[in-house]
Amino acid sequence: MKRVLTGAAAIAAALSIGAQAHAADVASVVSGLPDPLKAQYDGAPQKILPSAWDNWTPPPKPWKWCHSESYQGNPWRVTVTKELKRLVDGLIKDGVVSSFEVSDSNNDVSQQINQIRAFIDKKCTIITSIPGSATALDDAVDAAAKAGIPFITAAGSVTSPNAINVDSNYARWGYDMMSAINKSLPNGGNVLMVEGIAGHPIVAQERQGADKALAEDKKLKVARSVNGNWTANVTKTVVLQAIATNPAKIDAVWSTGSESRVIAEAFAQAERPAPLITGSLTGDALGYWKANPNKYRFEGHALLPHWTAQTLFRVGARMLDGQKPKLNTLMIPIPAVHEADLGKWYKDCMTPDAVSIFPVPPTDPMPEDLLDAYFAGAKPTIGWDYSKTPDACAK
Numbered sequence: 573m574k575r576v577l578t579g580a581a582a583i584a585a586a587l588s589i590g591a592q593a594h595a596a597d598v599a600s601v602v603s604g605l606p607d608p609l610k611a612q613y614d615g616a617p618q619k620i621l622p623s624a625w626d627n628w629t630p631p632p633k634p635w636k637w638c639h640s641e642s643y644q645g646n647p648w649r650v651t652v653t654k655e656l657k658r659l660v661d662g663l664i665k666d667g668v669v670s671s672f673e674v675s676d677s678n679n680d681v682s683q684q685i686n687q688i689r690a691f692i693d694k695k696c697t698i699i700t701s702i703p704g705s706a707t708a709l710d711d712a713v714d715a716a717a718k719a720g721i722p723f724i725t726a727a728g729s730v731t732s733p734n735a736i737n738v739d740s741n742y743a744r745w746g747y748d749m750m751s752a753i754n755k756s757l758p759n760g761g762n763v764l765m766v767e768g769i770a771g772h773p774i775v776a777q778e779r780q781g782a783d784k785a786l787a788e789d790k791k792l793k794v795a796r797s798v799n800g801n802w803t804a805n806v807t808k809t810v811v812l813q814a815i816a817t818n819p820a821k822i823d824a825v826w827s828t829g830s831e832s833r834v835i836a837e838a839f840a841q842a843e844r845p846a847p848l849i850t851g852s853l854t855g856d857a858l859g860y861w862k863a864n865p866n867k868y869r870f871e872g873h874a875l876l877p878h879w880t881a882q883t884l885f886r887v888g889a890r891m892l893d894g895q896k897p898k899l900n901t902l903m904i905p906i907p908a909v910h911e912a913d914l915g916k917w918y919k920d921c922m923t924p925d926a927v928s929i930f931p932v933p934p935t936d937p938m939p940e941d942l943l944d945a946y947f948a949g950a951k952p953t954i955g956w957d958y959s960k961t962p963d964a965c966a967k
Contacts, residue, residue, distance in 0.1 A: 597622045601898045605945050612903030617743045617777045618729045621900040625722055625736060626948065630892050631697060634670035637663075637888070638696035640688050641676045642704030643769070646803045647928040648830050651877035652702065652726070652884075658962070659885040662955045668892075679769065681708045688712040692719050698888050702727045706773035722891055726884035728773040729901055737901040738887045742774045745873060745906055746781030746828065749850035752871040753792065753824040756848050760791030761823030764814055764847070768802040768829050775799075778828045795822055802829040804927060811838040827851040830875075833860040833924060836868045852876065853909045855922040855929030855964060861914055863924055870914065874907040876930050878961060879937050886943060886953045896948040907937050921965035932964045 598620050602613050613620060637660050643649055653674060663669040675691070677684035681704045689712055691699050699716055703709050703725050710732040713723045717734035729737035753763060765782070768775045786792055796814045800807030807829065815822065815838060824847050825835050832851040837860070839846055846867045852875035861868040883904050891897065909917065917931045936958040944950035 598899065606942060608905055609903060609942060609945060612741045612744070612905055614741075615743060615747075616741045616901075616903065617780060618737065618739060618901045619731065621733050623736065623897040623900055624717065624734045625891065626896045626898065628720075628722065628891070628896070630894060631720075633668045635663075635668065635697035635892050636695065637669050637672045638691040638694070638699045639672070639674045640684060640691065640699055640701040640703075641674060642681075642684050642702055643679050644676045645678070645801075646830075648802065648877045648930070649702065651928070651930055652881045655878050655881035655962075656700065656885055659882065659889075659955065663889065666955060668954065677704060679704060681705045685709060685712045688723075689715065692716050692721060695719075696721055698722050698724065698892060700724045700726070700884050700888050703730050703773070705730075705771070706776075707731050722888070724884060724888050724891070726880050730773075733900060735900065736887060736891070736897050738884050738904065739901055740875070740904050740906050742777035742828075743781035743784075745875070746778035746826075747785045748781070748908075749828070749872060750782040750785035750792075750826055752850060753826060753848060754785060754789045756871065757792065757823055760793070762793050762795040762818075762820055764795050764811070764818070764822050764825045765797040766800045766807060766811060766825055766827040766829070766831070766835065767797065768800065770799050770801075775828070782826055792824075795820065800827070800829060800831055802831065804831050804834045807831040808834040808838050811835050812842060815839065815842045815844055821845065822847050824848040825850070830854045830857075830930075832870055832872070833857040833868075836860060836864075837924075840864070840867050853914075853917060853931055855919075855926040855931060856924055858914060858918045858931065859923035859926050862918055862922070870909070870911050872909055874909050874917075874931060874933060874937075876933070878930060878932055879904075882956075882958075882961070883938050883943075886938075886956055887946075889954050889956065890943075890947055890950075893951070893954050895950055898946055898948060902946045904938055907933055919965050929964055932961055 660672040675687035713732040716723045724736045729739045798810040832849045833856045848869045850872045
């Protein structure tokens with residue numbers, strides 16, 4: 573006789589069946605992606621779900637674009653907002669967007685929630701965001717979805733299934749950077765860990781990847797872990813303090829931000845040997861490398877603000893244009909930068925003081941044909957031309 577489930581058991585069974593169906597849907601989509609994108613989902617810490625916006629129909633033009641920032645206290649974040657504004661201004665000029673409004677909560681999650689709810693009340697058509705928390709914004713994101721407003725994140729996912737996260741596999745990035753240190757130090761050594769803003773979703777993911785690499789090669793020893801908040805003066809202060817309290821040689825610095833130049837300066841100021849530094853390449857770091865080739869050693873990636881803003885914009889613009897994202901998290905590969913290639917990234921405007929200059933990849937890190945794979949009904953992004961990206965040295 574067939575057993576009939578009732579009450580809580582029936583609900584649990586239904587949820588289990590639903591979860592299995594979602595997993596099958598996600599696996600089917602990921603397996604059909606081009607190899608460069610498929611690889612980004614291997615070991616991804618984010619929960620990958622089917623898109624909640626696969627049947628959304630945008631309202632008539634013109635659209636109102638709102639952007640919720642959690643922090644504007646460093647040049648990287650400022651450049652993201654500046655580039656996003658440039659792109660949305662192009663849509664305003666074309667008459668398809670009516671306005672662009674930005675809020676900044678300055679690392680206050682409660683304030684960001686209030687600002688998002690204000691955007692909902694203002695009837696924004698779409699909300700883009702760099703979130704200050706992976707979980708705390710979920711209720712506000714769900715409220716936006718209930719109002720028919722897509723919420724699209726960059727540089728850190730939120731856990732609400734109603735969000736579209738334009739993200740990267742930061743656990744993989746953290747792993748790759750620590751693996752590069754492992755390869756550079758086959759006999760082991762001491763590593764200083766310089767993390768970003770404590771509590772930020774990316775920070776936890778990056779450290780997860782680094783810890784995995786450390787566990788695989790037990791020759792490396794963590795000398796100390798500090799938080800530089802992805803901000804130059806904070807990073808330099810905590811690195812100098814770490815150096816002063818660790819007289820043993822530090823062979824490498826695992827860093828996850830854009831502050832590799834001030835890290836190198838701190839070691840030079842303390843008259844300590846130049847360590848291998850990981851992180852994201854910047855104009856001031858390239859300027860420091862050019863002026864001090866023996867004091868700057870780098871092996872990392874180009875987690876750059878321009879293409880971060882560009883991929884966020886392109887996903888938002890495609891959704892407004894009626895294209896349907898297939899997944900809740902769209903993974904963007906992070907371009908690698910090797911020490912031997914630094915000369916290819918350097919430009920004359922890049923000096924050790926060029927803290928607001930970020931290199932621009934010579935080719936689009938996320939070509940349109942790759943981005944097409946994430947959308948049903950894919951077509952070219954409105955208002956998009958990578959060749960119009962401002963030159964790194966443009967005033």
